[in-house]
Amino acid sequence: MNWLASIRDHRDRFIVPVVLILAWECLSRSGLLPASLLPAPSTVCVTWADWVFGIDESSQANSGRWIFDALSSSLRVFAGYSIAAVTGIALGVAIGWWRWVERTIEPTIQMLRPVPPVSWIPLAIIWFGIANKPAIFLVFLGAFFPVLMNAIHGVKTVDRNLIRAASMMGAGEGQILRYVVLPAALPSIFSGLRIAIGSAWMLTVTAEMVAVKSGLGYVLWDSYYFMRFDLVIAAMISIGLLGFLTDGAIKIVMGRILHWQHGQTVQGRNH
Amino acid sequence: MASIELKNIVKIYADRKRGRELLTIDHVDLSVESNEFLCLLGPSGCGKSTLLNMIAGFETATEGEVLVAGKPVTRPGADRGMVFQQATLMPWLPVWDNVAFSLKLSGKNADERRAAAQPFIDMVKLTGFENHYPAELSGGMAQRVGIARALLLNPAVILMDEPFAALDAQTKIEMQEELVAIWQRHQGTVVFVTHSVDEALVLGTQVAVMTHRPGRIRELIKLDLPRPRDSTSPEFNEYKRHILALIREESALAKADMATA
Numbered sequence: 001m002n003w004l005a006s007i008r009d010h011r012d013r014f015i016v017p018v019v020l021i022l023a024w025e026c027l028s029r030s031g032l033l034p035a036s037l038l039p040a041p042s043t044v045c046v047t048w049a050d051w052v053f054g055i056d057e058s059s060q061a062n063s064g065r066w067i068f069d070a071l072s073s074s075l076r077v078f079a080g081y082s083i084a085a086v087t088g089i090a091l092g093v094a095i096g097w098w099r100w101v102e103r104t105i106e107p108t109i110q111m112l113r114p115v116p117p118v119s120w121i122p123l124a125i126i127w128f129g130i131a132n133k134p135a136i137f138l139v140f141l142g143a144f145f146p147v148l149m150n151a152i153h154g155v156k157t158v159d160r161n162l163i164r165a166a167s168m169m170g171a172g173e174g175q176i177l178r179y180v181v182l183p184a185a186l187p188s189i190f191s192g193l194r195i196a197i198g199s200a201w202m203l204t205v206t207a208e209m210v211a212v213k214s215g216l217g218y219v220l221w222d223s224y225y226f227m228r229f230d231l232v233i234a235a236m237i238s239i240g241l242l243g244f245l246t247d248g249a250i251k252i253v254m255g256r257i258l259h260w261q262h263g264q265t266v267q268g269r270n271h
Numbered sequence: 272m273a274s275i276e277l278k279n280i281v282k283i284y285a286d287r288k289r290g291r292e293l294l295t296i297d298h299v300d301l302s303v304e305s306n307e308f309l310c311l312l313g314p315s316g317c318g319k320s321t322l323l324n325m326i327a328g329f330e331t332a333t334e335g336e337v338l339v340a341g342k343p344v345t346r347p348g349a350d351r352g353m354v355f356q357q358a359t360l361m362p363w364l365p366v367w368d369n370v371a372f373s374l375k376l377s378g379k380n381a382d383e384r385r386a387a388a389q390p391f392i393d394m395v396k397l398t399g400f401e402n403h404y405p406a407e408l409s410g411g412m413a414q415r416v417g418i419a420r421a422l423l424l425n426p427a428v429i430l431m432d433e434p435f436a437a438l439d440a441q442t443k444i445e446m447q448e449e450l451v452a453i454w455q456r457h458q459g460t461v462v463f464v465t466h467s468v469d470e471a472l473v474l475g476t477q478v479a480v481m482t483h484r485p486g487r488i489r490e491l492i493k494l495d496l497p498r499p500r501d502s503t504s505p506e507f508n509e510y511k512r513h514i515l516a517l518i519r520e521e522s523a524l525a526k527a528d529m530a531t532a
Contacts, residue, residue, distance in 0.1 A: 166376075170349030261406075
């Protein structure tokens with residue numbers, strides 16, 4: 001039993017969640033609170049299982065529809081996040097490298113940055129209607145700025161001597177950007193990408209509560225109207241799980257690309 | 272034809288904070304023949320690194336002209352190799368790809384780069400470390416990679432800015448010996464900035480001693496010493512005494528200047 005062995009090896013990771021869940025179960029069953037306000041984990045699990053597999057209709061209209069909700073939320077995240085990553089990195093590198101770009105574009109961007117993405121919801125609905133587009137737009141807004149700021153920072157902190165060494169070997173400006181500045185800025189760009197994936201999930205869910213009629217956020221808000229807190233919690237856990245998985249995927253890509261950092265940083269030390 | 276010519280170089284820095292101008296190099300005239308190993312020796316702040324950076328093309332002279340192989344220097348370029356005080360290796364590239372970085376710039380594929388880098392890696396005695404990353408190397412090894420990288424360009428001129436200053440004494444001696452051996456086999460003009468008299472005497476065919484600021488060439492000394500250099504021989508110490516006397520005079524003058532300023 002391979003997975004049993006792996007659970008035994010990582011025993012310390014399970015202690016805190018198991019204790020928390022047990023305490024919660026006991027609290028719910030003790031009757032201190034009405035069961036509908038704080039459903040027990042076991043109830044949440046049953047509802048969630050029906051939402052995913054359509055077993056006993058305990059999640060009513062949502063029965064068996066989890067995969068569609070998860071997919072539509074994920075697609076919105078993927079679309080908005082990809083656009084934000086590409087434009088954020090490109091613009092960030094340009095702002096970090098060329099003074100004239102910094103002078104012309106940065107003040108505008110710094111004024112837009114403090115505006116909470118959520119406050120764009122009215123305009124997003126007016127411009128894009130009620131469907132995927134306003135959600136993608138909000139995800140883009142939320143993910144764009146962390147990527148941008150970190151890309152700018154990454155470029156600005158490149159060791160000047162590396163650029164000197166490259167130009168001494170005959171590198172032109174384009175080559176310096178491609179072979180020196182971009183790889184040197186990658187660690188910083190990746191921390192931006194990881195912060196951004198969190199914002200992306202946050203904003204998909206927010207958009208779905210307000211401007212979209214599908215997805216995990218929509219189910220969450222809809223269940224709230226029907227006082228189905230077991231479904232609300234199941235939706236919350238689903239979002240957390242997907243956020244965790246997407247962050248894990250980015251971490252794996254990052255580890256592959258930044259493998260040269262091992263042995264140089266705290267991250268590379270033995271666990 | 273001289274390999275490197277510095278003609279009447281003057282460098283004035285504008286010190287904007289204090290609203291005045293700072294004369295750092297005052298009419299330096301120097302010409303280095305092909306295959307010479309010139310050591311630029313002087314107290315810190317005398318402008319020796321500034322002179323080197325002008326030959327490299329990182330800085331421009333306020334007055335005067337720098338010629339390499341008869342052509343004025345306007346910008347950094349692959350006709351001159353440079354080894355920096357810190358190894359300045361790309362941390363994301365393994366040793367072989369750092370050595371062959373210039374070939375990456377000219378669009379060679381990985382196999383060609385690896386093959387071209389190998390003899391230079393062997394030359395600086397890093398065989399077996401081809402796939403190591405800079406973070407896994409000691410200071411001396413990193414500096415060897417920097418030297419191999421400069422040699423691969425096969426430049427007529429190699430500029431070195433105190434490349435061994437940060438190394439421990441033992442590694443420093445080894446590296447100096449290897450550098451001389453490489454230079455003898457490879458040929459080419461070397462300009463080597465240092466503040467160590469011993470280092471200059473072990474390496475150079477000639478030593479240019481600079482004055483304190485504003486920097487001028489105090490004396491250009493041709494070294495007539497057999498190789499390998501024996502730092503305990505009377506001739507070696509004759510040169511050393513002479514140069515140390517010059518330097519002592521210069522630092523006394525520098526202190527006197529400080530006192531009056």
